[in-house]
Amino acid sequence: xxxxxxxxxxxxxxxxxxxxxxxxxxxxxxxxxxxxxxxxxxxxxxxxxxxxxxxxxxxxxxxxxxxxxxxxxxxxxxxxxxxxxxxxxxxxxxxxxxxxxxxxxxxxxxxxxxxxxxxxxxxxxxxxxxxxxxxxxxxxxxxxxxxxxxxxxxxxxxxxxxxxxxxxxxxxxxxxxxxxxxxxxxxxxxxxxxxxxxxxxxxxxxxxxxxxxxxxxxxxxxxxxxxxxxxxxxxxxxxxxxxxxxxxxxxxxxxxxxxxxxxxxxxxxxxxxxxxx
Amino acid sequence: xxxxxxxxxxxxxxxxxxxxxxxxxxxxxxxxxxxxxxxxxxxxxxxxxxxxxxxxxxxxxxxxxxxxxxxxxxxxxxxxxxxxxxxxxxxxxxxxxxxxxxxxxxxxxxxxxxxxxxxxxxxxxxxxxxxxxxxxxxxxxxxxxxxxxxxxxxxxxxxxxxxxxxxxxxxxxxxxxxxxxxxxxxxxxxxxxxxxxxxxxxxxxxxxxxxxxxxxxxxxxxxxxxxxxxxxxxxxxxxxxxxxxxxxxxxxxxxxxxxxxxxxxxxxxxxxxxxxx
Amino acid sequence: xxxxxxxxxxxxxxxxxxxxxxxxxxxxxxxxxxxxxxxxxxxxxxxxxxxxxxxxxxxxxxxxxxxxxxxxxxxxxxxxxxxxxxxxxxxxxxxxxxxxxxxxxxxxxxxxxxxxxxxxxxxxxxxxxxxxxxxxxxxxxxxxxxxxxxxxxxxxxxxxxxxxxxxxxxxxxxxxxxxxxxxxxxxxxxxxxxxxxxxxxxxxxxxxxxxxxxxxxxxxxxxxxxxxxxxxxxxxxxxxxxxxxxxxxxxxxxxxxxxxxxxxxxxxxxxxxxxxx
Numbered sequence: 001x002x003x004x005x006x007x008x009x010x011x012x013x014x015x016x017x018x019x020x021x022x023x024x025x026x027x028x029x030x031x032x033x034x035x036x037x038x039x040x041x042x043x044x045x046x047x048x049x050x051x052x053x054x055x056x057x058x059x060x061x062x063x064x065x066x067x068x069x070x071x072x073x074x075x076x077x078x079x080x081x082x083x084x085x086x087x088x089x090x091x092x093x094x095x096x097x098x099x100x101x102x103x104x105x106x107x108x109x110x111x112x113x114x115x116x117x118x119x120x121x122x123x124x125x126x127x128x129x130x131x132x133x134x135x136x137x138x139x140x141x142x143x144x145x146x147x148x149x150x151x152x153x154x155x156x157x158x159x160x161x162x163x164x165x166x167x168x169x170x171x172x173x174x175x176x177x178x179x180x181x182x183x184x185x186x187x188x189x190x191x192x193x194x195x196x197x198x199x200x201x202x203x204x205x206x207x208x209x210x211x212x213x214x215x216x217x218x219x220x221x222x223x224x225x226x227x228x229x230x231x232x233x234x235x236x237x238x239x240x241x242x243x244x245x246x247x248x249x250x251x252x253x254x255x256x257x258x259x260x261x262x263x264x265x266x267x268x269x270x271x272x273x274x275x276x277x
Numbered sequence: 278x279x280x281x282x283x284x285x286x287x288x289x290x291x292x293x294x295x296x297x298x299x300x301x302x303x304x305x306x307x308x309x310x311x312x313x314x315x316x317x318x319x320x321x322x323x324x325x326x327x328x329x330x331x332x333x334x335x336x337x338x339x340x341x342x343x344x345x346x347x348x349x350x351x352x353x354x355x356x357x358x359x360x361x362x363x364x365x366x367x368x369x370x371x372x373x374x375x376x377x378x379x380x381x382x383x384x385x386x387x388x389x390x391x392x393x394x395x396x397x398x399x400x401x402x403x404x405x406x407x408x409x410x411x412x413x414x415x416x417x418x419x420x421x422x423x424x425x426x427x428x429x430x431x432x433x434x435x436x437x438x439x440x441x442x443x444x445x446x447x448x449x450x451x452x453x454x455x456x457x458x459x460x461x462x463x464x465x466x467x468x469x470x471x472x473x474x475x476x477x478x479x480x481x482x483x484x485x486x487x488x489x490x491x492x493x494x495x496x497x498x499x500x501x502x503x504x505x506x507x508x509x510x511x512x513x514x515x516x517x518x519x520x521x522x523x524x525x526x527x528x529x530x531x532x533x534x535x536x537x538x539x540x541x542x543x544x545x546x547x548x549x550x551x552x553x554x
Numbered sequence: 555x556x557x558x559x560x561x562x563x564x565x566x567x568x569x570x571x572x573x574x575x576x577x578x579x580x581x582x583x584x585x586x587x588x589x590x591x592x593x594x595x596x597x598x599x600x601x602x603x604x605x606x607x608x609x610x611x612x613x614x615x616x617x618x619x620x621x622x623x624x625x626x627x628x629x630x631x632x633x634x635x636x637x638x639x640x641x642x643x644x645x646x647x648x649x650x651x652x653x654x655x656x657x658x659x660x661x662x663x664x665x666x667x668x669x670x671x672x673x674x675x676x677x678x679x680x681x682x683x684x685x686x687x688x689x690x691x692x693x694x695x696x697x698x699x700x701x702x703x704x705x706x707x708x709x710x711x712x713x714x715x716x717x718x719x720x721x722x723x724x725x726x727x728x729x730x731x732x733x734x735x736x737x738x739x740x741x742x743x744x745x746x747x748x749x750x751x752x753x754x755x756x757x758x759x760x761x762x763x764x765x766x767x768x769x770x771x772x773x774x775x776x777x778x779x780x781x782x783x784x785x786x787x788x789x790x791x792x793x794x795x796x797x798x799x800x801x802x803x804x805x806x807x808x809x810x811x812x813x814x815x816x817x818x819x820x821x822x823x824x825x826x827x828x829x830x831x
Contacts, residue, residue, distance in 0.1 A: 022299040022576040023306050023318050029577050029750035034800050039750065040647065041577050044620040047651035054650065066321040066345070068620070093317065096331060097324035194535065196306035196316065246311050247531030254801030258748065299576040300583050300595050343598040343622070370594065373608060374601035471812065473583035473593065523588050524808030 002269070005213050005223040006262045010036035014056035014211035017080070018204060019043045019073050021063025021092065024197030027254070028059075031201040034258035035227075037208030043069050048076035057085050057211035059204050060113075062103055063092035070103050077111035086210040086217065089113040090203040095125030108163065115210060115221055117168035117203045120144060120152070127159045144173045153182050153274055166217050168206065170199060174225045178218025179276070185222060186270040187229025189236040195250045202228045205257070226269040231256035233268070279546070282490050282500040283539045287313035291333035291488035294357070295481060296320045296350050298340025298369065301474030304531070305336075308478040311535035312504075314485030320346050325353035334362050334488035336481050337390075339380055340369035347380055354388035363487040363494065366390040367480040372402030385440065392487060392498055394445035394480045397421060397429070404436045421450045430459050430551055443494050445483065447476060451502045455495025456553070462499060463547040464506025466513040472527045479505045482534070503546040508533035510545070556823070559767050559777040560816045564590035568610035568765035571634070572758060573597045573627050575617025575646065578751030581808070582613075585755040588812035589781075591762030597623050602630035611639050611765035613758050614667075616657055617646035624657050631665035640764040640771065643667040644757040649679030662717065669764060669775055671722035671757045674698060674706070681713045698727040707736050707828055720771050722760065724753060728779045732772025733830070739776060740824040741783025743790040749804045756782045759811070780823040785810035787822070 015038045020028055029039040042051040045068070052058050058080040060073045080087045091104035104126055107113065116126070120142035144152045152175060160167045160177040169175045174185040192198045206224040213220040235252035242248055292315045297305055302318060309316040319328040322345070329335050335357040337350045357364045368381035381403055384390065393403065397419035421429040429452060437444045437454040446452045451462040469475045483501040490497040512529035519525055569592045574582055583593040596605040599622070606612050612634040614627045634641045645658035658680055661667065670680065674696035698706045706729060714721045714731040721731045728739040746752045760778040767774040789806035796802055 021318070023302050023316075025577050026303060026580060026750065030800065030804065033748050033750060039577075040650070041575070041618055042647070042651070043618065044653060046621070047653040050651040050653075064318055064320065067323070093319070096317070097319070097327040099321060099324040099327075194310050196303065196310060244529075245532030245535035246307065247528040247535070250307065250531075251528055251801040251805055252798075254804075255799030258799035258801070298595070300579050300593075303580060341595055341597065344600070370596070373594070374596070374604040376598060376601040376604075471587050473580065473587060521806075522809030522812035523584065524805040524812070527584065527808075528805055 001219055002223045002265065004262060005209060005220055006036065006227065006260060006265060008212040009208050012212045013038050014208050015040060015054065016057045016059055016204060016207045016211065017042065017052045017055040017076065018059045018061070019048070019069060019076055020059060020061035020200060023063060024200040027197045028200050028204045030254055031257050032204050032208055034254050035205045035208055035260065043072045045072045045075055048072045049079040052076045052080045052085065053083060055085065057207040058087045059090070059207040060087070060107065061090040061092055061200055061203060062100055063200065065100065065103055073107060074110060077107060077113065081111050086115065086207060086214065087111065087113045088115040088117065088203055088207040088210070090200060091116065091118050091122045091126055092200070094118065094122040101125050113165050114217060115166045115168065115206055116163065117170065117206060119171055119199065120169050123159065123167065123169050143171045144169065144175060149173065149184070157182055157276055166221050168221055168225060170202065170225065174229065176218060176222040176225055181273055181275040183222040184272045184274060185226050185229060187226050187233060187268065189232040191236050191239065191246065191249050192232040194246045198232070222271060223265060226271050227260050227265050230264060230268045231260060278496055279500050279542065281539060282486060282497055283313065283504065283537060283542060285489040286485050289489045290315050291485050292317060292331065293334045293336055293481060293484045293488065294319065294329045294332040294353065295336045296325070296346060296353055297336060297338035297477060300340060301477040304474045305477050305481045307531055308534050309481050309485055311531050312482045312485055312537065320349045322349045322352055325349045326356040329353045329357045329362065330360060332362065334484040335364045336367070336484040337364070337384065338367040338369055338477055338480060339377055340477065342377065342380055350384060351387060354384060354390065358388050363392065363484060363491065364388065364390045365392040365394065365480055365484040365487070367477060368393065368395050368399045368403055369477070371395065371399040378402050390442050391494060392443045392445065392483055393440065394447065394483055396448055396476065397446050400436065400444065400446050420448045421446065421452060426450065426461070434459055434553060443498050445498055445502060447479065447502065451506065453495060453499040453502055458550055458552040460499040461549045461551060462503050462506060464503050464510060464545065466509040468513050468516065468523065468526050469509040471523045475505070475509070499548060500542060503548050504537050504542050507541060507545045508537060555773055556777050556819065558816060559763060559774055560590065560781065560814060560819060562766040563762055566766045567592050568762050569594060569608065570611045570613055570758060570761045570765065571596065571606045571609040571630065572613045572615070573602070573623060573630055574613060574615035574754060577617060578754040581751045582754050582758045584808055585811050586758050586762055588808050589759045589762055589814065597626045599626045599629055602626045603633040606630045606634045606639065607637060609639065611761040612641045613644070613761040614641070614661065615644040615646055615754055615757060616654055617754065619654065619657055627661060628664060631661060631667065635665050640669065640761060640768065641665065641667045642669040642671065642757055642761040642764070644754060645670065645672050645676045645680055646754070648672065648676040655679050667719050668771060669720040669722065669760055670717065671724065671760060673725055673753065674723050677713065677721065677723050697725045698723065698729060703727065703738070711736055711830055720775050722775055722779060724756065724779065728783065730772060730776040730779055735827055735829040737776040738826045738828060739780050739783060741780050741787060741822065743786040745790050745793065745800065745803050746786040748800045776825060777819060780825050781814050781819050784818065784822045785814060
């Protein structure tokens with residue numbers, strides 16, 4: 001089911017058009033290269049349609065959106081949708097301001113994103129539920145835990161059905177919902193939330209994995225989530241060994257992604273599937 | 278006096294709204310997380326008031342200012358001031374262009390920042406003295422030395438009195454002036470000026486330290502300066518041991534901040550207090 | 555011929571005004587400091603003329619250009635040209651969109667850049683040849699190889715003559731063409747293309763090397779290319795020794811630049827000169 005997903009990325013080197021925030025953009029570019037893809041960042045409205053046309057996928061991340069780039073996001077997303085490129089939305093901070101919530105919702109309505117990745121509070125803001133957003137991290141009350149897992153799966157499966165997109169909710173436990181059911185992934189390490197950008201990086205990796213595996217987006221997204229979690233686990237081990245801190249952890253995370261392959265994923269991936277009821 | 282300043286940050290995890298330059302923004306986000314705070318970057322005028330309202334502090338850094346973001350800085354600063362959030366200004370390059378000098382001065386006038394951090398030439402530009410700015414580094418003639426220390430303390434204390442803000446001037450010797458006197462801090466290492474962003478990072482850390490210690494901003498700022506200097510010392514030691522260069526130094530600096538605690542500060546801090554005369 | 559090129563940079567610490575993309579801007583600033591220069595980033599049209607006037611050189615990189623920054627690029631370049639500062643253009647992605655190709659061409663026409671650095675497909679787009687651009691990397695068909703070296707030298711020498719600029723084309727083999735001939739440089743390592751920004755970083759280093767060696771721009775650019783390649787070689791060795799990946803490679807690359815000197819260049823540089831026929 002996950003066979004050769006990573007090999008396909010490394011073989012095809014899909015070019016991903018990123019309209020993303022300026023906080024983590026360098027890490028996003030580097031992890032795209034590390035995972036086997038290739039990045040191109042372009043947000044000028046005069047060129048986004050041309051740029052997205054030469055790419056295999058589009059990553060839209062609203063982390064530092066503004067009036068100018070919102071227009072470019074819409075234009076690029078509509079063009080990529082027309083071309084049937086994989087389109088991935090990262091609604092960073094949806095729920096934290098009306099601008100973010102409204103922009104994310106409008107992008108979804110007008111451009112039919114194929115994949116959406118956020119933390120629980122961001123996805124809840126998109127889905128319209130009551131929620132609070134604490135910065136760009138999930139509110140503690142919104143974290144998926146073993147205790148509330150059944151409810152979380154029901155929620156994500158509902159939103160998957162209504163949005164018709166693959167939905168990815170990341171946290172201590174990660175969920176990836178497609179039309180037939182939900183993958184529950186238990187890889188990763190808490191240190192991943194002590195650096196900026198692990199979410200943004202994962203969204204870009206999902207775009208590359210899906211672009212290189214167009215007939216199985218749900219599985220490609222789940223593989224990306226699990227691979228990223230495994231990178232976090234390995235980076236944490238290396239950080240401990242080196243008696244280092246979060247600066248080194250960030251470097252080791254990208255190291256691990258550049259060394260990731262299908263065997264490592266098959267051996268280390270902790271992925272369970274819950275068939276849609 | 279400095280008791281539990283860092284523990285308070287790690288316990289409260291203050292959310293800091295940053296309107297900052299795109300050069301060092303990733304490092305700023307990562308050091309905020311490393312020091313125990315939490316970053317959110319947002320510069321769209323449509324959302325800055327809402328964003329700053331959910332935060333505990335505001336960090337305004339004019340390093341890559343433009344007409345659009347200047348308006349957002351003003352709006353956010355006025356809202357944060359109204360809410361009595363701690364507001365910290367980093368007048369990067371003030372004195373290097375009229376736009377920077379005028380913007381920094383106007384921000385001070387309209388929004389009453391509670392803390393200002395710059396190098397000597399930037400602070401002199403704000404204070405209105407004659408000065409030259411060499412890029413974003415202090416002119417050599419403007420560096421605080423053991424020889425000109427008395428004059429520097431008199432200068433900073435004057436500007437503190439007129440601005441009513443906590444003033445931080447960083448260099449080989451760092452000064453932090455509050456209403457009752459000036460802390461003189463002799464931590465740090467020259468290698469800190471061989472990477473970009475140590476100033477920007479420190480300003481963000483000051484915001485987090487002050488947000489979590491609202492009743493002692495001067496001491497919190499001095500603790501942040503000393504802690505950053507200690508991180509520079511440790512990062513330099515590790516760089517030497519590894520026969521490495523400035524790339525590794527930058528990583529080790531963030532490592533050290535993620536491992537910083539009140540004990541380390543108490544043992545390594547070189548902080549002297551000069552009571553206001 | 556290459557004597558003291560690096561020593562001059564470390565002694566003069568030329569201040570370089572960068573109008574560059576937000577993807578790699580932090581790495582650009584850090585490698586400028588590592589090579590002995592000093593960076594200042596400023597792209598607001600209200601200040602670019604003032605800022606460039608206090609600098610020794612200008613680095614214009616169109617990697618994330620937009621309508622606002624294009625105007626600033628033009629204004630800064632014209633001012634730097636008037637002041638006879640060294641001006642270096644990095645036409646990132648020229649050929650990938652009309653906006654990029656047209657902007658790069660217009661910048662060349664109106665501002666007479668003294669140095670241009672790109673990969674083969676970007677330089678071909680500028681020179682007007684038929685070409686395809688795959689993201690920001692050279693199309694494979696456009697790479698300089700031992701087999702097509704003679705043709706590549708003829709091409710670069712022609713463009714040098716028509717543009718009157720020093721032309722730098724980087725790839726597996728690097729070419730640097732000046733009025734008297736072309737340097738062929740065989741330093742570097744393929745891992746350099748597995749991180750983002752090696753091209754952007756090199757362009758900035760070229761600006762610093764040329765600014766500190768105003769009477770020999772061609773040799774200064776060739777020295778910068780060879781030095782960067784040597785840094786890539788050393789970084790790759792260290793990455794292998796550490797069983798690390800591309801995250802560490804990026805750190806080691808900047809480490810190596812901070813340790814680079816004229817002796818290292820003289821010993822490791824693989825530079826051949828082909829006199830203009």
